[in-house]
Amino acid sequence: MRESPVWAVVALPFALALLVYAAAALDAVLAGGGFRDPLYEGVRLLVQQRRRTLAPDRLLTRIGVVALPLAAVLGAVVVPLGGRAVADLTVGVVWFNAMEVVVWGAVWLAGWGANSAYGLVGGYRFVAQGLAYELPHMFALITAALGAGSLRVDEIAHAQGGLWFAVWMPVAFAVYLLSAVAMAFWGPLGHPAGNDLAGGAAVELTGPDRLVFLAGRYLLLVVAAAMAVPLFLGGDGGPLLPGWLWTLLKTGAVLAVLVWSRQWLPALRMDRFMTAAWTVLIPATLLQMLVVGIVVLD
Amino acid sequence: MGVREVLARYAAARPRPFVVAAADGTRARLAVEAELRRRGWRAAASPAETGLVVVCGEPGAELAEAVEVVWRDVPGPRARVDLPGGTSPEDVARALDGAVERLADLDAQRSDAQARAAAGFWTPESADEHEGMGHGHAEMGDEHGGMGNGQAGMGHGHGGHDMGGHAHHMGAPAGLAMAERADDRDGLRLDVLHVPLGPVLNAWPAGLRVDLSLQGDVVQAADVTVVERGGGGSFWGGRPVARRLDSVGRLAEVAGWPAAARRAAELRDAVLDGRSPGLDAFARWIGRSWALRWMTRGVGTVTPELAGRYGLPEGDVAARLDGWLAQIDGRAVPRDEPSGAALAVLPELLDGVELGEARLIVASLDPDLSGGADA
Structure with missing residues (x-):
């Protein structure tokens, strides 16, 4: 692990908070609201009382609710948001992947703990979703790592001096974007928190619990978008502007696409999507990896 | 204004209304939806998400009871708006403005919260004693969840527990009966949850209730009940x-x-x-x-x-x-x-x-x- 400057640690929370607010505001505007809505909603949830269901498992619910943003922030430490990552681990890609899997447990616990049938079904939906997207997601990550010959996020970013990985690994990039919305159970892959379950895994979360959970979901979306930049979009590389600004701009662009995907597609149910994930996405990502492997060996 | 007042104003500025429609409430529901769109307010999907319940039309006895159950558990600060049928857009706008005022009224919300705290938390026993809501059914807890408020099938959520209440009696959690079990479509013995959909549920036809027997999230049996009808001609007649x-x-x-x-x-x-x-x-x-x-x-x-x-x-x-x-x-x-x-x-x-x-x-x-x- 390389030493990171102190300012990277200070800058990270600010960058994350800014992007989370931007994502929530964009979603509100797309849904016909105003850009200040996340502020109002945040205050509303802060002052809202908690309600409880009969015989809930409060400890597990809290663990689930808190683990969601925690996993996102821990995943963010390997992402060079301001040019340098807080912790540029030699196995950064694996660390990111591990933190993202923590989310499975978090969502399931939050859904299970309320002792509500809808929450429980929502939690299980996310576990099923994990089974569908995780393997293609891992292959997409590994493909980028293979292209750079390193699991260090910084080295992957700087291996794309000539050509962005998004250009010559389009399948891996597309699958990565899909798994980004899947891990944040957002939009087309938001069935675990779907409207047909009145909110699914989040159905019984009230007040600050709901605020932390929803903020955690936006954080996941932000971190997934930010990770796409070093993996596939050339990191902080770009003409004229300073590197940190390029990183922020690229992250913002990916984030906007992810947020907007909710407007574009209905929810994909796992009883259908699972088949496509295993019969189309996994072979496609494996093929992509083979191509990249051959090119790298050359 | 103190900090509390400012926060209360902010919190009340963009409520997430939970809209409930009675069978005769279509006209009022449309007026409410149009007004929400005009204001840029987004509707809530569940009662836990909301602080503002909007009842459109005049619910019959069963729906009114369901709304009451939902209302009792809406987290504070909270306000309720009742819009009997045939409401004009102006009436809706005025009613929603009034709700925002009540949501931001700290004294009223505090006394509401105190009254609720004094009444105590809902349990099947207290429902039997005080409400007479018919919780004496075999599957206790269903009635409460039945209103589509997301608490459906409480006490049956412990799907994975292999207790079954047979060999070793561990006692009923929170006074609730454990789920009974039955063979599922693959011949596995799984818990059966009784989860009613409606009559209070987001994106749901007004006046309908469907009682489901679920194993996991698979419907084993469904029982359809018309809770109420609007009477007279349908709102949609000729439209x-x-x-x-x-x-x-x-x-x-x-x-x-x-x-x-x-x-x-x-x-x-x-x-x-x-x-x-x-x-x-x-x-x-x-x-x-x-x-x-x-x-x-x-x-x-x-x-x-x-x-x-x-x-x-x-x-x-x-x-x-x-x-x-x-x-x-x-x-x-x-x-x-x-x-x-x-x-x-x-x-x-x-x-x-x-x-x-x-x-x-x-x-x-x-x-x-x-x-x-x-x-």
Whole structure:
């Protein structure tokens, strides 16, 4: 692990908070609201009382609710948001992947703990979703790592001096974007928190619990978008502007696409999507990896 | 103003209303939805999410009781707005403004919270004693959850516990009976949850309740009950295109496509105003969605045999949606469809489907109970 400057640690929370607010505001505007809505909603949830269901498992619910943003922030430490990552681990890609899997447990616990049938079904939906997207997601990550010959996020970013990985690994990039919305159970892959379950895994979360959970979901979306930049979009590389600004701009662009995907597609149910994930996405990502492997060996 | 007042104002500025419609509340519901859209307020999907319950129309006894159960558990600060039928847009706007005032009224909210704290937390026993709500049923807890407030099937949530109450009695948690068990479709012995859908549920036909027996999220049996009817003529009589837009909007909502649902509601209100902008484009947009087709094809199929028995058109959810879109953009003659056949066929269509599919099937049949019983 390389030493990171102190300012990277200070800058990270600010960058994350800014992007989370931007994502929530964009979603509100797309849904016909105003850009200040996340502020109002945040205050509303802060002052809202908690309600409880009969015989809930409060400890597990809290663990689930808190683990969601925690996993996102821990995943963010390997992402060079301001040019340098807080912790540029030699196995950064694996660390990111591990933190993202923590989310499975978090969502399931939050859904299970309320002792509500809808929450429980929502939690299980996310576990099923994990089974569908995780393997293609891992292959997409590994493909980028293979292209750079390193699991260090910084080295992957700087291996794309000539050509962005998004250009010559389009399948891996597309699958990565899909798994980004899947891990944040957002939009087309938001069935675990779907409207047909009145909110699914989040159905019984009230007040600050709901605020932390929803903020955690936006954080996941932000971190997934930010990770796409070093993996596939050339990191902080770009003409004229300073590197940190390029990183922020690229992250913002990916984030906007992810947020907007909710407007574009209905929810994909796992009883259908699972088949496509295993019969189309996994072979496609494996093929992509083979191509990249051959090119790298050359 | 102190910090508390400022925060209370901020918190009340953008409520997330939970809208409940009685069978005769269609007109009021449309007025509320239009006003929410105008204000940029987003509706809540569950009572836990909201602080503002908006009741459209005049609920009958059973629905009123369900609303009362939901209301009792709405987290504070909270306000409730009742809009009996035939409400003008001005009345709706005034009522919502009044609700914002009440939400920001710290003294009123504090005394409300104190009264609730004094009344104590709901349990099946207290419900039996105080409310007489019929919680003496074998599956306790169902009534409470039955209002679609997301607490459905409380006490049955412990799906994985292998206690069964047989060999080693561990005692009923929180005074609730454990779920009974039965063989599922693969011959596994699984817990059976009794989860009612409706009559208070987001994106749900007013006046309908469907009692499900679930194993996991698979429906083992469904029992359809008409909780109430509007009486008199249906609101949608003579407005078939607007009705179809309303149905498509609800289906889109259930299918997790809020953008399409919002557009459908806008067009519905425009059509009711005597305008019809962009109906073709809308029908094309929805009809061309490969994802929606992929998710609705083969779901809730009315087979030729069922079609003959109940006098319904054949086809799955995707086909029914296509039929509506054709009526919307004028490719087919708009018609009022009776809801009796849809209600009759529902139990058979729901048997063996996943919960998400069940919601789609109900939305794709969209029985209209706003009028009296149809022939």
